[in-house]
Amino acid sequence: MISNSGVKAMNIMTIGQIARNSGTSIETIRFYEREGLIEKPPRTESGYRNYxxxxxxxxxFIREAKSLGFSLxxxxxxLSLKFSPETNCGDVRSQAEKKILDIEHKIDSLxxxxxxxxxxxxxCPGSGPTSECPILEAMETKKLG
Amino acid sequence: MISNSGVKAMNIMTIGQIARNSGTSIETIRFYEREGLIEKPPRTESGYRNYxxxxxxxxxFIREAKSLGFSLxxxxxxLSLKFSPETNCGDVRSQAEKKILDIEHKIDSLxxxxxxxxxxxxxCPGSGPTSECPILEAMETKKLG
DNA sequence: ATAAACCCTGCACCCTACTCCAGAGTCAAT
DNA sequence: ATTGACTCTGGAGTAGGGTGCAGGGTTTAT
Known part of the structure; x- marks a missing residue:
């Protein structure tokens, strides 16, 4: 290795370190890269990813969003609401507004x-034979959807 | 067919009617039955499901809950959270309390x-390029998760 | 009494989101 | 210089959640 001679760039990490620190497996990180959810990082001379x-x-963020029912x-x-020099602000704005409504609906249901x-x-302490399924009933009467 | 002679029981429906009214396909309804998410309905003489x-x-409810990130x-x-003669009150209560925490976490994240x-x-000013839209920054710095 | 529209079972197949190799090269420490 | 931990690519395999037939009965309208 030739680079890294004078200054030690301590702000780069291997995929393994990223995996340990993010709770996402190495395989999954590479999978997300293939799928375009994270950028392709630069590589070392020998081909190692450099994050x-x-x-x-x-x-x-991806992990969190997944647990809230968002697909990849x-x-x-x-995520692309940020990184798109091509699209104009109006597009982003209306996209974001749609997502906000979506999220509000989710919050409501929850x-x-x-x-x-x-x-x-x-x-609970009453413990009598209550309704068949309280959660369903509550959701029904409030007309979810 | 021999039954159904005198009284017309109008409160039963075929699987197709249920499908059209619930937005769930026939195949999926049968799948949920196999998986135990809905009860096996009674059948007609000829074997048709009678809902x-x-x-x-x-x-x-299942559709809604799925969109909120709950697995089947x-x-x-x-759905099974209710008081039945079999389960005791403490079990139901602690189960429910766990679900409540889970839901609260989801609401928070959302x-x-x-x-x-x-x-x-x-x-967003509503026009112009979006090179530095604050969304990811906001999400990152707030340390979601 | 015949067609159109339904329903049945069983089983193969599909998509999403991973997960796990094999085979090979790299790096850090001893 | 060798060991052991780490990384690479490419490709196959898996689990969860459905989806789509084929082949065959049933109901309903005409």
Missing amino acids: RPDVISRLS MEIKEL QRMKQALVKLVTA | RPDVISRLS MEIKEL QRMKQALVKLVTA
Whole structure:
């Protein structure tokens, strides 16, 4: 290796270090790279991937968004709201507005679900044979959808 | 057919009617039955499934919960949260409490995501290039997850 | 009584999102 | 200079969640 002679660039990491720090496996990181969810990082002379640490938060974001029911496709869209010098601000804006509505709907549904469960828990000591399925009932009467 | 002679039981539906009314395909309904997410309905003499209309809201709930990032397994657990003579109150209660925490975490994450997007939209002048839209920054710095 | 529209089972297949090799090269420490 | 931990590519395999027939009965309208 020839580079890295004078200054030690301590802000680059191997894929293994990124994996350990992000809770995402090496294989998955490479998979996300193939799928375009994270940028192709520069390589060393020998071909090793060379990451800047900020890819870690991107990976955390992906993990979080997945657990909220977004597909990798949707996550890609969310992420691309930043990196598109081509598209104009209006496009991004309306995209973002759509996502906001989507998210608001999700929050709503979760709040109704939570309410149903809270009701179930507080009614618990009574222990009588309550309704067949409290969560379903709560969701039904409030007309989810 | 011999039954159904005197009284017309109008509150039963075929699988096709359920499918059309719930937005879930026939195949998927049968799949959910195999997986135990919905009860096996009674059958006609000829073997046709005979549903009561309330299965529709159960299917809607499943669809909703899926979009919120719950797996079919988790949905099964959510649906089974009720007091039955078999399970004791403590079990149900602690199960429900775990689900509540889970849901609260999801709501939190969604709210942070929404905030990031709202910030993006309000920071967006509505035209021009988007080289430095604040969305990813907002998401990264807030340390989602 | 015949066609169109349904429904049945069983099984193969598909998509998404990974996960796991094999075979080979690289790096750090001893 | 060798060992052991690490990385590379390419490709096959897996789990979860459906989807699509084929082959064959059933219902309903005409």
